[in-house]
Amino acid sequence: MEASFNCYVLNFSNTYVIEIYNERDIRYAQIGSNKYKLDTFMVGNISNFICQIKKVNCELKLWRVNIKRKEIRDKNVSTEEDIVQKLYGKDMEPGELFQEYFQDELNNQNFIATNIHIIAIISTTSTTVKDAIDIALKNVIRVRNDKPELTIMPFMERDFNDAITRITRNIQNNHKKSKSKTDFDILFIGGTPGIGKTRYGDELFKHLKNNQNWVPPEWKNNLHIESLYLDFGSGCKLDSYDDDLSPEVIIGLRIAFVFFIESKYDMKFVTFCDRVLKYKDVFKISNVFEFITEHLNLEPEQQLFVFLHIDEF
Structure with missing residues (x-):
């Protein structure tokens, strides 16, 4: 082991050790039992570990220090x-990367x-999806989207019957209220690039929206339909911070980024994540859809139908 850094949780007086070691020049x-390459080890990885160990679902803040333990008392x-x-x-x-805060120490200086090298505080202040998004959008410029929607000629003889x-x-x-996984299907389209996989999803949504003979009787005249397109190939790429997040x-x-921010504000997904990662646990799918419903100001009898289109996953 080359070095060890001590992280002290102020609220609980616990100390956790971050060990640095070298294996074959890496x-x-x-x-804990979580191992990362140093050049990908994020501050958020420390936060996630502490929240999991303490079994808390709240905000956690970290500060870089270099003090003797007795100074805290x-x-x-x-x-x-x-x-x-x-x-x-x-x-x-x-x-941010862990090594950005401890460059001297990692080079055996000072x-x-x-x-104690890090102090953590677990906040009991409850944060909602709305709160986190408001924080992310602080001082962010809203952009105008004056581009007209392009009308693209659909592929001939597109059959949507099986999908519907x-x-x-x-x-x-x-x-x-079935809980069986076998009772629910996910539509999957595979194949080589350029065969129209993304176009199929776009056209299927338009068909659902414009030809609503598929709608259950209880939803007739009370349906609000939305499309959410998540592009894992470019706009919403997976990154190292996702390693510690639940699916x-x-x-x-x-979903929160695409619905509330993309094409509306001058902000990239990576910036959004950097600003809200400390509130990550509030972004469970159910919480996000609850806020979307609230934001749309739907009537109690209205039904929200979301067509979730995931590309390059």
Whole structure:
């Protein structure tokens, strides 16, 4: 082992060790049983580990310090302001690399192994999807989208019958409150580039929207239909921070970005994630759709139908 960094959780007086070691000229960081290459090890990985260990679902903040443990007690440190003013702590961003904050220490300069190097505070303040999005959009410029919608000639003889049958089956089984995975289908289109896979999804949505003979009787005249296109190939690529997220948060983050931010604000997905990653657990799919429903101001009797189109997954 080359070095070890101590992370102290102020609220609970626990200390967790981040070990740095070298294997065949590749440097790794390990916290608990989680192992990462040092050049991909994010501050957010530390936050995720602590939240999982403490079994908390809330905001966690980290500060870089370099102090003796007894200074926390002697200086009566108990708040964020104390960390900054009494310990000269530097706020650590979840989307930043760990090594950016400890370059000297990782080069064996000004490093004391017994010191506390990171202080964490677990906040009990509840954060909603709306709160997190509002934080992400602070000082962000809204963009104008004056481009007319392009009308593209559809492919000839496109058959949507099988797809619609599967969609209506999903709706029926949902009404029955089925929990069986075999009762629900996901439409999948594979093949080589350029054969019209993405176009098929676009045209299927337009068909569903313009020809609503597939709609259940109880939804007639009360249906609100939305399309969400998640492009994992470019706009919403998977990244290293996704390694510690659950699938429903990975998808939920991208649904929130596409619905509330993409094409509306001057912000890339990676910037959005950097700003909201500390609130990641609120972006479960159910929470995001709940806020979408609220945002659309739907009437109680209205039914929201979302056509989720995932590309390059």
